[in-house]
Amino acid sequence: MKYLNETIDSLNQKLASGEVDAQKLADETIENIKATDKDINAFITVDEDAKASENLDFANKLAGIPVAIKDNIVTNGLKTTAASHILDNFIPVYDATVVSKLKDAGATIIGKTNLDEFAMGSSNENSYFGAVHNPWNLDKVPGGSSGGSAAAVASGEVVAALGSDTGGSIRQPAAFNGIFGIKPTYGRVSRWGLIAFASSLDQIGVLTKRVKDAAEVLNVISGADEHDSTVSEKAVPDFTKALGQDVKGLRVAVPKEYMSDAVDEGVRKAIQAQIDYLKENGAIINEVSLPHTKYVVPTYYIIASSEASSNLQRYDGIRYGYRAKDTKNLLDVYVKSRSEGFGEEVKRRIMLGSFALSAGSYDKFFRQASKVRTLICRDFDKIFEDNDVIVGPTTTEPAFEIGSEVKDPIKMYNNDILTISANMSGVPAASVPAGLVDGMPVGLQIMAKRFDEESVFRVADFIERNNKFYEKKPAGLED
Structure with missing residues (x-):
């Protein structure tokens, strides 16, 4: 079973009519992953014993549908590694x-997807289990950190996958792989069971080929959770109700900082074409400014690394996970286990965060970054007083070559400049395919007010119905 031409609705109809058996669908999905993934490396673990639920109620759209889970989201009895050596034997x-x-909706959990270690990266090269390859061009990165989830969907291995987004980790790989990816409002979806990177920024979201598929998955995973005090108790709307609408009268803000010369010319042209299409169909386009955009990268990396250094203290070689051998005392256990268990990028961020939180640096770095974060939030609040959505490119360039940027942390960090702000301010944001540049997909980013995912879906669905990008097939999969 390849999913390049399937949707959740089409599969639901086949399952409900008896044309397809849920267990056979799971088995065929596993066989296709085995055949396809040798070139992609999208999965760390495939549950070869995955069992479809019995007595499925196909009124639930996800009943019997195989879904992939990013490997930093814990799964009972199924290995969860966060793509790190320090957790490579961890079974939750x-x-x-x-x-x-x-599972309550009847979905079949088919396996765990590859990622940058502990979700720290923008290319999916920082994985203990090897780099993921972009299905559009196997020599290119799929983006990160949810590159495995994005590549699994783009290559037709699954119809839907969960990812996490701390600074663009769903939207950037969605753009690079020519699929739809949404990071909902912070607090819309429970983070309980998500291995923490930066707790005030992390959010679980969805990657699919079609906008409606993501709306149907988000309908299921959203809502209050007694285990997570940061989750909103707001009622969850039916996100599919936002689909099929026009954009007449919609107020669309385009930040001038997002369309500057820092963005690849081909990307700018592709995005401008989509903005022009919105205008032609009655949307009101307003040029605006997000003046603190130039500060988002350093602000983000101070805050995210500081929170990461705190969250990753628990990996000490004592309670669970990797434990170094040939240790002579307790300090040896800590130092050797962490030195051998963590990868280079994770160590870099732990050190950066520990420095920013140290007694001599806290006021100079972390406190100042927190103040700038407040200014970034105010920028968004001001724009949303007069606009319904903000649009622009998801990334500054199309997917780059594997190995071309991974040795330059500063250049890699700057890849997130257009996506970070949505995490800093907690607003919902998504990437929808906007076209091809040099044969590689690029994405249009859409952001809206907090808890207004409907506006994001409305615009994304309108764009999708026009360009029908989902009909295009990744060139890297051609024989």
Whole structure:
């Protein structure tokens, strides 16, 4: 079973009519992953014993649908590694809330997807289990950190996958792989069971080829959770109700900072074509400014690294995970286990965060970054007083060559400049395919007010219905 031409609705109809058997669908999905993934490396673990639920109620659209889970989201009895050596033998004893909700809806958890270690990276090269390859060009990166989830969907291995987004880790790989990816409002979806990177920025979201598929998955995983005090108790709307609408009268803000010369010319042209299409169909386009955009990268990396250094203290070689051998005392266990278990990028961020939180640096770095974050939030609040959505490119360039940037941390960090702000301010944001540049996909980013995912879906669906990018097939999969 390849999913390049399938949707959740089409599969649901086949399952409900008896044309397709849920267990056979799971088995065929596993066989296709085995055949396809040798070139992609999208999966760390495939559950070869995955069993479809019995007595499925096909009124639930996800009943019997195989879904992939990013490998930093815990799954009961199924290895969860966060793509790190330090957790490469970790088997959780409970499911994350989002996984429980998928199972309750009848979905089949088919496996765990590759990522940058502990979700720290923008290319999916920082994985203990090797780099993921972009299905559009196997020599290119798929983006990160949810590159495995994005590549699994783009290559037709699954119809939907969960990812996490701390600074663009769903939207950037969605753009690079020519699929749809949404990071909902911070607090819309429970983070219980998500292995923490930066707790005030992390959010679980969805990657699919079609906008409606993502809306149907988000319907299931959203909502209050007694295990997570940061989740909103707001009622969850039916996100599919936002689809099929026009954009007449919609107020669309385009930040001038997002369309500057810092963005690849081909990307700018592709995005401008989509903005022009919105205008032709009655949307009101307003040029605006996000003046603190130039500060988002250093602000983000101070805050995210500081939170990461705190969250990753628990990996000490004592309670679970990797433990170094030939240790002579307790300090030896800590130092050797962490030195051998963590990869280079994770160590870099732990050190950066520990420095920013140190007694002599806290006021100069972390406190100042927190103040700038407040200014970034105010920028968004001001724009949303007069606009319904903000649009622009998701990335500054199309997918780059594997190995071309991974040795330059500063250049790699700057890849996130257009996506970070949505995490800093907690607003919902998505990337929808906007076309091809030099044979590689690029994405249009859409952001809206907090808890207004409907506007994001409305615009994304309108763009998708026009360009029908989902009909294009990744060139890297051609024989």
